[in-house]
Amino acid sequence: MKWQYANNTEEYMNPGHLACPGCGGAYAMRLALKALGKNTIVVIPACCWSIIDGPFPLHCIKVPLYHTAFETAAVVASGIRAALEVKGKRDIEVLAFAGDGGTLDIGIQALSAVCERNDKIIYACYDNEAYMNTGIQRSSATPYGAWTTTTPREDFKKERKKNITEIIAAHRIPYVATASIGFPDDLIVKFKKAKEAKGTAFIHIFAPCPTGWRMAPELMITIAQLAVDCKIFPLYEVFDGVKYVINYQPKNIPVQEYLKLQGRFSHLTEEEIEIIQKEVDFNWELLVKKAKG
Amino acid sequence: MKESLIFGKKKVVTGNHAVSYGVLLSRAEVIAAYPITPQTQIVELLSEFCASGLLKAKFIKVESEHSAMAACVGAAAAGCRTFTATSAHGLALMHEMLHWAVGGRLPIVLANVNRSMGPGWSVWTDQNDSLSQRDVGFVQFYCESNQEVLDTTIQAFKIAETCLIPVMLVLDAFVLSHTSEPVDIPYQEDVDQFLPPYKPKYFLDVNDPRAFGGLTSPDHYYEIRYKIEEAHRKALKVAEEVDNEFYQIFGRKYGLVEAYQCEDARLVLVTSGTITGTARQVIDEERSKGKRVGLLKIRLFRPSPIHLIKEILTKVEKVAVIDRNISFGHSGIFSQEIKSILYNEIRRPMIFDFVIGLGGRDVVPDDIREIIDFTYKADYPQEMVYFRGVRL
16 A cells, blocks of 8 residues: 555644544545645534534634534535535535444435435545444444444344445446545545546545544554455445446455454454354455456 | 516416515525425426526425425535425424524525424414424514515515524415415516625635534533524514515515504404414404404514514403414413513403414304404403314
8 A cells, every 4th residue: 555645745634633542534534635635615414523623613624614414414515516506616625524324324315315416526434333423332334243332242233234335336426436544545546536526426434443443543554454455345446336446456364353453343253253254255256246347 | 487577577476486486586596495295386486497597596406305404504604595495394304404504594594384294194284383493593484475475585585694594484385375366576676686695704615714513612602592592683673674675675564563453452363374364354344343353463473573562462451362383282382472472561461372273274254253252252261272163
């Protein structure tokens, strides 16, 4: 992975934000703004970023930000886009930046409608696989096997993670991509592509949460890279809902290596880990088939 | 659609289309809406205005009323004049975002066609949908005629933008929404003179990056709420000024409330919406028989024109409030309002409350006559509320 863009472009995020140490969501925003630049308006629903930006009257990113209700990030962004069109303001990006709960659960209706209308916004979901801001409750992005405060270890989450990338791709919007904060240059390139899309662009960002995943903050990047190399979170793009491109060939590391670094999986038996491994392998094969066309 | 065929003419239009013409003349810039009976005709005509280029607005066809208000919130925050329309369940679904529009100080105009709440499904009129939103902080106008609907739509944008609070105008399902009346459609240049373009001081501006609506501690929240209350108090004055200014240009005014035949009245009916028109006729008849009865029409519900209501009702012996709504377990909502306004007055009337016409059941002149007769004969109200016409 390269860090060329990540380290050598202008910053649009100030230090002094309120994220936890090792927050993938905070780094995801920092990278996204490096790609999009000054002429960006950000919309944030209820999520960790409602806090990270800082309490009134503070504001840690150097672009305008509209805080909105949990389920409305996508459509508020559409409203802003409509206003910019009416006012004849071009070359401004509208970025909806939401967590997994605000995207896969409560916000999916408005997001689906925005995709169906193909409104010219960029929607980024920073996925930390649970409702972290409210204290680590399970969402439909929480993977099989995980502990959360509403899926105790004795009754850990049995359902698979909802595949939001495929759901959004099915709307056949021009650009859908997965990205990881462990692959910063790839992430930045994807936001630049999203900017050029002729309509809605959706980027699903893997954003580790040391607090909720019960792991060491300094492992933020390592974990994000391992998720890709274990094929748990492959990096790929979908153009117009049909053309699949895999951006990175995983190192094929067993999922065990990824799971063992996180306390949220520490209760899993070998059999349960095997279930995860099989599911991951199956999903990868499906993706490879799609990419071959 | 040709401009010359619309503007400056008297046209026969429904209440719904009166809203659409009002929005056209107000040059709304972003409209977001979702279909719901009986509102839908408002946005159908607006979509035609947009498609023909007559209205240079962007119309976002959203997937729910919640998103309709959310889209308006985004567009208004980015500096545009915005409009949406809904009814009943749509308004209920919007509830959260109504708070957002108020808290965000966004001058969005919303037309609500009063429709009863299900279940059972009803498309007919009563006021429980809009009155359930009483405390979100929207200004609320209740309209009596289609001309008033059009004129209030235009006034609504001016009040909203002057005070930075959203405005809801309310019209009765079918009795106004689908009933045609002759309506004067103003000239565009006159409306332009009355309502200049919306130019907010603060908006989402990449050259002046700010955060809107972030985490607000107890150290700041109360003051921000207080400023909303201040805006409502300002709106009371502004609504009157706007109505007078409207009169100067268009020759029509409505007042915040209207006292009809109240000068020497001993008994005053309090009405809102289209029941007012029916009551007017009955008042004329009763007056011709020598009964000293009058009528107080509440046009502006929020902010409450407390001073005007006090001025009129402290001079009478009895008040009969006609409520096409109910707060279950208590009484009609307008009667609660009137009672709370008058409670501390030394001279205050007996207040009778009549709940009637829920779910769009017709309220006819005989109903009004019976309410007047009943109130006339009774010494004082023995019940908190009288339910008129319940068939059990």
